[in-house]
Amino acid sequence: MAIYSSCPLPQAGKSVLLLCVLLLACHSLLLGRPSLSAEVDSHPASGPGRKTSQLRLQETLQSSLVLRVTSSQHNVTVAMDQTVIYEDLDPRSGRGLHVLVLHQATGAMMAQRVFDTYSPREDEALVLFLSMVSEGRILVMAVKDEATFQLRAPARSLLTGLGSSCASHTLGWRDMWALVAVKGGARIAEEYKKSPDFSSWGAGVFLVTEVQLFPPQEVECGAWPETEETERRRLFCDSVEGYGSVCSCSSPAPVVFDPPPVLNNRISGVPVAIIASNRPHYLYRMLRSLLSASGARPEMITVFIDGFYSEPLAVAHLFGLRGVQHAPLGLRNARISQHYKASLGATFQLFPRAQYAIVLEEDLDVSPDF
Numbered sequence: 120m121a122i123y124s125s126c127p128l129p130q131a132g133k134s135v136l137l138l139c140v141l142l143l144a145c146h147s148l149l150l151g152r153p154s155l156s157a158e159v160d161s162h163p164a165s166g167p168g169r170k171t172s173q174l175r176l177q178e179t180l181q182s183s184l185v186l187r188v189t190s191s192q193h194n195v196t197v198a199m200d201q202t203v204i205y206e207d208l209d210p211r212s213g214r215g216l217h218v219l220v221l222h223q224a225t226g227a228m229m230a231q232r233v234f235d236t237y238s239p240r241e242d243e244a245l246v247l248f249l250s251m252v253s254e255g256r257i258l259v260m261a262v263k264d265e266a267t268f269q270l271r272a273p274a275r276s277l278l279t280g281l282g283s284s285c286a287s288h289t290l291g292w293r294d295m296w297a298l299v300a301v302k303g304g305a306r307i308a309e310e311y312k313k314s315p316d317f318s319s320w321g322a323g324v325f326l327v328t329e330v331q332l333f334p335p336q337e338v339e340c341g342a343w344p345e346t347e348e349t350e351r352r353r354l355f356c357d358s359v360e361g362y363g364s365v366c367s368c369s370s371p372a373p374v375v376f377d378p379p380p381v382l383n384n385r386i387s388g389v390p391v392a393i394i395a396s397n398r399p400h401y402l403y404r405m406l407r408s409l410l411s412a413s414g415a416r417p418e419m420i421t422v423f424i425d426g427f428y429s430e431p432l433a434v435a436h437l438f439g440l441r442g443v444q445h446a447p448l449g450l451r452n453a454r455i456s457q458h459y460k461a462s463l464g465a466t467f468q469l470f471p472r473a474q475y476a477i478v479l480e481e482d483l484d485v486s487p488d489f
Contacts (some may be wrong), residue, residue, distance in 0.1 A: 121386035183331050184226045188297040190261040190310075191323030197259055199283070204228055207263060214264040216245065220360040221257035223301070224338040226330075229256070229360035236266045242274035248276055251363040254303035255338065257330060259299045264320070270294070280355075282306025289313075295321040296439050299328050348439075355437040359430055362403060365437070374438055376407075381414035386477075390470040392462050393422040395481040399430040406438050408485040421469060423462035431481075441469075 278286035435442035
């Protein structure tokens with residue numbers, strides 16, 4: 120029963136009314152909530168090997184997600200189901216084409232890159248990166264400021280192949296644009312706003328679309344053998360993208376190497392310290408060349424990462440190597456010096472009998488006879 124009044128009640132009447140409301144609320148809660156015995160009786164088969172319907176509901180996998188993508192002069196934002204997963208609001212940086220790669224079964228963000236296609240050769244880097252993304256991944260793209268001045272025909276053709284109807288000829292100077300597509304599949308949604316004149320920017324684009332997710336069993340590769348190497352590969356490929364054939368189901372790139380031994384090797388017990396930062400693709404290439412070199416011993420190699428970056432650490436673990444993350448100290452050259460100091464100190468702590476250490480940076484290519 121509800122009580123409505125346009126007049127204020129006296130103080131005593133207010134107290135009585137408040138007490139009645141509290142009693143009614145408690146009575147409703149008691150009637151609406153079943154007893155503990157009722158909950159147990161409603162699930163007679165519950166036990167260590169079974170889950171209640173409530174737990175089963177919580178574990179139900181999401182079948183779709185809603186993406187909201189903003190593209191404007193000073194803003195690129197991507198939100199997933201009301202949660203912002205990527206945002207660049209700095210007016211002094213981030214010009215160009217922003218690309219996000221999402222997992223097609225979970226929606227997790229696997230990679231994000233910014234290609235300043237206003238500048239020369241960045242369109243080539245864009246083409247290379249997209250070619251290294253696995254088939255089936257969800258791609259989200261958005262323009263910030265300007266992204267077409269050096270966006271040449273090969274890159275435009277690739278974007279058109281992803282389903283864009285604007286990239287080939289329509290997308291121009293200071294236009295705003297957003298695209299959601301599936302690699303190797305079809306375009307999901309696309310929005311475009313043209314700049315009114317040469318000195319102005321197009322109006323902001325706000326794209327909203329629903330993306331259907333795939334069941335996890337349809338995404339997993341069943342052709343990989345059940346080995347410790349495969350477990351590392353699977354963990355890597357479920358969280359990181361842009362490494363080409365590493366995650367190929369039919370012909371995966373090797374992550375375990377068996378280089379020939381070196382006769383009379385007098386440095387086999389010398390530890391190797393890899394000085395790394397947040398350049399995981401450089402690190403990947405360097406580790407492949409190092410582990411392929413004659414006499415390489417993975418147990419003697421440690422990757423030291425300046426900062427708590429997850430992707431370089433994932434690359435180290437992919438090859439079965441030890442990875443150590445250091446909290447950054449200082450700025451610019453001082454930060455680099457502190458990272459070297461911490462890495463060398465940790466190396467000799469890990470290998471207390473070592474008298475020497477080999478130090479390599481992440482952007483080197485190691486020769487086969489190293």
